[in-house]
Amino acid sequence: MEKVLVIGACGQLGSELTIELGKLHGDENVVASDITKPNAAIRKFKFEQLDIMNVTQLNAVIENHQITQVYHLAAILSAKGEENPQWAWNLNMTGLLNVLEAAKTYKLNKIYWPSSIAVFGPTTPRTNTPQDTVMDPNTVYGISKLAGERWCEYYFEKYGVDVRSLRYPGLIGYKSLPGGGTTDYAVDIYHKALNGEPFECFLSKDTYLPMMYMSDAIKATIDLMEAPQEQIKVRSSYNVSAISFTPEQIVKSIQKEIPEFSATYNPDFRQAIADSWPDSIDDSVARNDWGWQPAYDLDKMTRTILEGLPELLESFQKV
Ligand code: NAD
Ligand code: AKB
Numbered sequence: 551m552e553k554v555l556v557i558g559a560c561g562q563l564g565s566e567l568t569i570e571l572g573k574l575h576g577d578e579n580v581v582a583s584d585i586t587k588p589n590a591a592i593r594k595f596k597f598e599q600l601d602i603m604n605v606t607q608l609n610a611v612i613e614n615h616q617i618t619q620v621y622h623l624a625a626i627l628s629a630k631g632e633e634n635p636q637w638a639w640n641l642n643m644t645g646l647l648n649v650l651e652a653a654k655t656y657k658l659n660k661i662y663w664p665s666s667i668a669v670f671g672p673t674t675p676r677t678n679t680p681q682d683t684v685m686d687p688n689t690v691y692g693i694s695k696l697a698g699e700r701w702c703e704y705y706f707e708k709y710g711v712d713v714r715s716l717r718y719p720g721l722i723g724y725k726s727l728p729g730g731g732t733t734d735y736a737v738d739i740y741h742k743a744l745n746g747e748p749f750e751c752f753l754s755k756d757t758y759l760p761m762m763y764m765s766d767a768i769k770a771t772i773d774l775m776e777a778p779q780e781q782i783k784v785r786s787s788y789n790v791s792a793i794s795f796t797p798e799q800i801v802k803s804i805q806k807e808i809p810e811f812s813a814t815y816n817p818d819f820r821q822a823i824a825d826s827w828p829d830s831i832d833d834s835v836a837r838n839d840w841g842w843q844p845a846y847d848l849d850k851m852t853r854t855i856l857e858g859l860p861e862l863l864e865s866f867q868k869v
Pocket of ligand 2: 627628629665666667668691718719720721730731732733734
């Protein structure tokens, strides 16, 4: 019987992943935590208001709930990180080290920690970026994710901590809002389209980026975490990939469903971040090691979001 702690459970990923972890392990075996108060999505779980920078608090939560697995999702993402680099570095690194130390001390069964395509940089091969390649990130977020990958591998090699990780592309879901990334436009755009409003994109129309629908990201995460230990050969972080598209292509995909939708382009500081990241990712190592396979392409994702979002917004109005 696993007892699972999710740190950063109120975020874009946590709000949806926590629900799926409840289905897998039983809601009563999942403890959601965040520095904020619980949101509607995760209110049914046991909740701890936890600042991941506070080791005493973290250890108390692990002891009190007899935690065996941790999903550590709390981080400052790329765009927000550039506004306060030292804060982002501190939170992203200290938070991870606190979790890895706790895993060692309490001999936790498994740890999940997400990395990102932000570990790649301007001289990384842009197309079909391989698992092992040049990594020269130039955002504080990317630097912290690359350092985090090295720490994960270190704790596995030196202390036998079973820590597993994915380099997510931009995650797109409609059930929760993103928290300060460069790929956030691809979530916001659906809300504008459904409101009948034009969209102003902060990236240029031809900026290719690797992206993934949230259901695929959750499937990848759970598949990785449930795979037998001997199948996990990469202890830094696995490349995973699903779809790559430009803002212009997502607009066209939405226009197939809402023909009157329109967008303009007004790139800001996030353009330079996007330009430093790959166009597409080679995830063959993840496919071979533990059978990763995405299910959503751009149009399928668009149809799913445009069908599901109005119902979700309506249910919020009723609450
Ligand atoms: P998010 O910003 O939506 O959520 C992060 C959560 O962490 C928030 O609920 C926030 O309140 C919480 N948090 C912040 N400081 C905290 C602290 N001191 N203690 C405890 N909780 C704290 O981010 P997300 O999109 O859900 O991302 C989750 C993870 O996935 C992050 O590690 C991120 O780097 C990674 N990731 C996300 C994406 C994406 O597109 N969303 C892509 C690649 C990697
Ligand atoms: C961001 O844009 O910062 C995130 C990511 C790709 O890690 N979505």
